[in-house]
Amino acid sequence: MAYPPSPLALPLPEMPAIAGVEIASVAAGIRYKGREDMTVFRFAPGTAVAGVFTRNKCPGAPVDWCRAALANGKARALVVNAGNSNVFTGRAGRETCERTAKDAAALIGCKPREVFIASTGVIGERLPTDTLLAALPRAVESLAADAWPAAARAIMTTDTFPKGATRTARIGDSTVTLCGIAKGSGMIAPDMATMLSFIATDAKIPAPVLQGLLKKGCDASFNCVTVDSDTSTSDTVLLFATGQARHPRVPAEGAATMLKDFRRALGEVLHDLALMVARDGEGAQKLITVNVTGAVSARSAHRIAMCIANSPLVKTAIAGEDANWGRIVMAVGKAGEPADRDLLSVAVGGTWMAREGGVIPGYDETPVVAHMKGREVEITVDIGLGRGRATVWTCDLTHGYIDINGSYRS
Amino acid sequence: MAYPPSPLALPLPEMPAIAGVEIASVAAGIRYKGREDMTVFRFAPGTAVAGVFTRNKCPGAPVDWCRAALANGKARALVVNAGNSNVFTGRAGRETCERTAKDAAALIGCKPREVFIASTGVIGERLPTDTLLAALPRAVESLAADAWPAAARAIMTTDTFPKGATRTARIGDSTVTLCGIAKGSGMIAPDMATMLSFIATDAKIPAPVLQGLLKKGCDASFNCVTVDSDTSTSDTVLLFATGQARHPRVPAEGAATMLKDFRRALGEVLHDLALMVARDGEGAQKLITVNVTGAVSARSAHRIAMCIANSPLVKTAIAGEDANWGRIVMAVGKAGEPADRDLLSVAVGGTWMAREGGVIPGYDETPVVAHMKGREVEITVDIGLGRGRATVWTCDLTHGYIDINGSYRS
Numbered sequence: 001m002a003y004p005p006s007p008l009a010l011p012l013p014e015m016p017a018i019a020g021v022e023i024a025s026v027a028a029g030i031r032y033k034g035r036e037d038m039t040v041f042r043f044a045p046g047t048a049v050a051g052v053f054t055r056n057k058c059p060g061a062p063v064d065w066c067r068a069a070l071a072n073g074k075a076r077a078l079v080v081n082a083g084n085s086n087v088f089t090g091r092a093g094r095e096t097c098e099r100t101a102k103d104a105a106a107l108i109g110c111k112p113r114e115v116f117i118a119s120t121g122v123i124g125e126r127l128p129t130d131t132l133l134a135a136l137p138r139a140v141e142s143l144a145a146d147a148w149p150a151a152a153r154a155i156m157t158t159d160t161f162p163k164g165a166t167r168t169a170r171i172g173d174s175t176v177t178l179c180g181i182a183k184g185s186g187m188i189a190p191d192m193a194t195m196l197s198f199i200a201t202d203a204k205i206p207a208p209v210l211q212g213l214l215k216k217g218c219d220a221s222f223n224c225v226t227v228d229s230d231t232s233t234s235d236t237v238l239l240f241a242t243g244q245a246r247h248p249r250v251p252a253e254g255a256a257t258m259l260k261d262f263r264r265a266l267g268e269v270l271h272d273l274a275l276m277v278a279r280d281g282e283g284a285q286k287l288i289t290v291n292v293t294g295a296v297s298a299r300s301a302h303r304i305a306m307c308i309a310n311s312p313l314v315k316t317a318i319a320g321e322d323a324n325w326g327r328i329v330m331a332v333g334k335a336g337e338p339a340d341r342d343l344l345s346v347a348v349g350g351t352w353m354a355r356e357g358g359v360i361p362g363y364d365e366t367p368v369v370a371h372m373k374g375r376e377v378e379i380t381v382d383i384g385l386g387r388g389r390a391t392v393w394t395c396d397l398t399h400g401y402i403d404i405n406g407s408y409r410s
Numbered sequence: 411m412a413y414p415p416s417p418l419a420l421p422l423p424e425m426p427a428i429a430g431v432e433i434a435s436v437a438a439g440i441r442y443k444g445r446e447d448m449t450v451f452r453f454a455p456g457t458a459v460a461g462v463f464t465r466n467k468c469p470g471a472p473v474d475w476c477r478a479a480l481a482n483g484k485a486r487a488l489v490v491n492a493g494n495s496n497v498f499t500g501r502a503g504r505e506t507c508e509r510t511a512k513d514a515a516a517l518i519g520c521k522p523r524e525v526f527i528a529s530t531g532v533i534g535e536r537l538p539t540d541t542l543l544a545a546l547p548r549a550v551e552s553l554a555a556d557a558w559p560a561a562a563r564a565i566m567t568t569d570t571f572p573k574g575a576t577r578t579a580r581i582g583d584s585t586v587t588l589c590g591i592a593k594g595s596g597m598i599a600p601d602m603a604t605m606l607s608f609i610a611t612d613a614k615i616p617a618p619v620l621q622g623l624l625k626k627g628c629d630a631s632f633n634c635v636t637v638d639s640d641t642s643t644s645d646t647v648l649l650f651a652t653g654q655a656r657h658p659r660v661p662a663e664g665a666a667t668m669l670k671d672f673r674r675a676l677g678e679v680l681h682d683l684a685l686m687v688a689r690d691g692e693g694a695q696k697l698i699t700v701n702v703t704g705a706v707s708a709r710s711a712h713r714i715a716m717c718i719a720n721s722p723l724v725k726t727a728i729a730g731e732d733a734n735w736g737r738i739v740m741a742v743g744k745a746g747e748p749a750d751r752d753l754l755s756v757a758v759g760g761t762w763m764a765r766e767g768g769v770i771p772g773y774d775e776t777p778v779v780a781h782m783k784g785r786e787v788e789i790t791v792d793i794g795l796g797r798g799r800a801t802v803w804t805c806d807l808t809h810g811y812i813d814i815n816g817s818y819r820s
Contacts, residue, residue: 055746056740056743056744057742057743057744057745057746057747057748057749057751058739058740058742058743058749058751058754059743059751085736087736087739087740088736088739088751088754088764088767088768088769089768089769090752090766090767090768091768092768122736123734123736123737123739123740124734124735124736124739124764124769125736125769126769312722312811312815313815316811316812316815316816317815317816319812319816320815320816322816324533325534326497326498326532326533326534326535327533329468329497329498329533329534330466330468330497330533332467332468333466333467333468333469334466334467335467336465336467337467338467339467339468341467341468341469341498342500344468344498354498354534356500357498357500358498358499358500358501358502359498359534359535359536397722397812398812398816399809399812401722401726401812402726402729402807402808402809402811402812405722405723405726405727405730406726406727406729406730406732406808
């Protein structure tokens with residue numbers, strides 16, 4: 001399962017320690033040999049938490065666990081493993097979560113419900129719970145503040161590069177820091193938070209406010225990315241605010257102005273991470289940006305953009321470096337959203353190829369051909385009906401996707 | 411663009427002449443060299459017609475033409491070309507249809523609105539109308555009653571084998587015959603009639619009755635097939651009834667009992683043709699049957715089955731001969747239909763692998779492994795909630811699909 005790094009990979013940035021966050025990654029041996037596959041986060045007392053999860057109707061046991069734990073809005077620990085997603089594992093899966101939370105709580109000194117759990121990997125196989133739990137004490141002993149890079153690597157499955165992002169933001173006269181990591185490469189789908197991402201900040205923000213910020217931030221980032229239209233059963237984004245920074249108190253309501261810069265920074269971290277997931281799409285050779293303008297609403301524009309981004313025929317054409325705008329039109333039409341064939345315009349790489357329902361006679365193909373050979377391809381479709389706009393990101397569909405997914409379990 | 415025949419190909423059956431139907435296929439040279447690419451059908455006066463078309467919101471000019479022509483319920487001719495779909499071609503595309511109908515009507519001696527038109531091939535390029543029209547007289551001169559096989563070949567694009575089916579049916583004490591052909595291999599999607607199919611019968615059935623029969627027949631056949639979830643802009647199924655057979659008069663209403671056997675025969679022809687499209691799915695190595703039982707309704711079962719059949723991860727797993735039932739569960743969950751993870755059961759090739767939300771401990775993998783190596787794979791999912799059931803068909807997702815679609819226009 002070791003594939004060469006995506007040609008679209010980005011280097012991991014310098015990730016500073018966040019006051020109130022300690023991290024450790026260890027080799028538990030759950031599935032992979034010779035690599036770290038389990039990560040534990042310890043958070044300072046008073047840490048608030050927000051979460052966004054898969055909308056798949058068959059979620060994994062860890063997602064059920066986190067949803068229930070989130071009701072308290074407080075977190076002291078996070079236990080993540082890669083290699084087995086603990087999905088469709090019935091009672092055994094629930095017991096794994098209960099035992100993990102109990103053991104971690106005992107080691108850290110908190111309540112089981114303050115322990116969050118995420119698992120990623122094969123679906124439908126029982127997670128070897130004893131193996132996981134045996135590694136927990138080792139992990140807790142080696143907790144350290146500056147261990148983000150190792151964690152970004154330990155949560156990977158078919159990912160070919162570790163994904164991290166960091167920003168600072170001003171709250172009042174104080175500076176707070178955000179760090180986030182993500183994993184995800186296949187089973188990446190629209191309309192939900194995608195695979196695993198964990199973000200931490202030293203800001204002190206009440207859990208309900210944090211939840212609102214995370215929800216909005218995910219809608220504009222992870223929910224705008226698709227690799228293969230398949231919605232994972234384990235998608236989880238968690239945002240932890242340790243409250244260790246000194247800044248004016250953030251009220252439970254009316255915090256909009258005060259958190260303007262924090263919202264900007266969080267949005268940028270989520271955007272960075274989401275695009276890294278698209279860049280690491282299974283088999284990806286090209287990052288594709290799909291802009292839709294002129295739709296009847298933003299929601300309609302988003303649906304059309306996702307329909308283009310999920311079309312196997314559009315994605316294989318781009319893999320073949322063919323600016324096949326006819327397939328783009330087909331994808332607009334199959335979305336089922338309001339559209340009038342005779343008002344559509346299509347541009348690739350900024351060059352308009354078709355306007356108001358027909359090819360532009362004698363348009364210059366040269367810049368389009370050059371654009372298609374690059375690593376980043378931009379498609380813009382103007383629907384010509386209204387003012388709704390949206391942008392989503394995806395990758396091309398290549399032989400690599402077939403290679404990876406035809407042999408994932410073997 | 412010449413790919414080897416699908417390993418799932420079926421031989422073309424013996425196709426008898428239908429009284430009142432003459433057919434000719436010629437090499438018009440629209441796009442392909444050295445093969446027949448245009449087919450003309452002439453129907454006897456009094457032929458009734460029914461049609462089902464794409465639900466894509468950006469349909470091709472020929473679909474618009476046929477929808478309008480269908481209002482009369484009468485047909486005297488059908489002109490089909492392969493290589494250019496005349497889609498997204500604006501005013502020029504409409505003019506092509508008008509000129510084609512006018513010329514064909516003059517040659518055959520009917521009204522332009524009694525001429526039906528279908529085009530398949532590249533989207534967004536102007537159809538060379540003069541080239542098409544120049545070949546029309548030649549085609550009309552060579553019309554013959556027994557020319558179904560040549561027509562089945564002339565309408566192919568990325569198809570690797572010609573598709574035809576035939577049945578007889580009893581109406582009263584008389585026997586009528588049905589013949590049908592289809593083309594389709596990629597851009598094959600749910601919830602509509604798929605690509606081009608033309609069926610003719612010598613039965614005498616009023617157009618509104620014929621339309622009802624075709625609509626129901628398509629829902630149970632073409633609308634249950636998907637190759638890649640992409641909905642073509644040209645999908646057209648036309649059913650012509652020449653009325654040349656002698657049988658008791660079919661009333662405009664209350665024909666249900668009288669047409670019971672005809673409905674059966676039509677259903678079988680449509681089913682045969684639809685499955686041939688799945689068998690010729692671009693890059694297909696395996697034909698996949700997806701059965702869903704126990705859903706809250708038939709509609710819900712159909713949606714879940716289509717979601718499984720369209721999942722790239724399910725389809726690549728099957729290409730890799732991996733009975734990855736975890737991905738099947740994922741696809742059930744992403745459908746958004748009522749489902750309870752802990753009630754789901756999954757069987758592959760008749761062997762139950764998971765029951766009520768968990769793997770069956772110690773189930774015998776041997777027959778599953780053997781089944782996965784075959785050309786036909788059957789998946790059954792029981793939702794465990796109700797009595798809704800559905801079956802759909804698709805093919806696996808292989809390197810062949812990427813090869814074909816990364817280079818279609820080059």
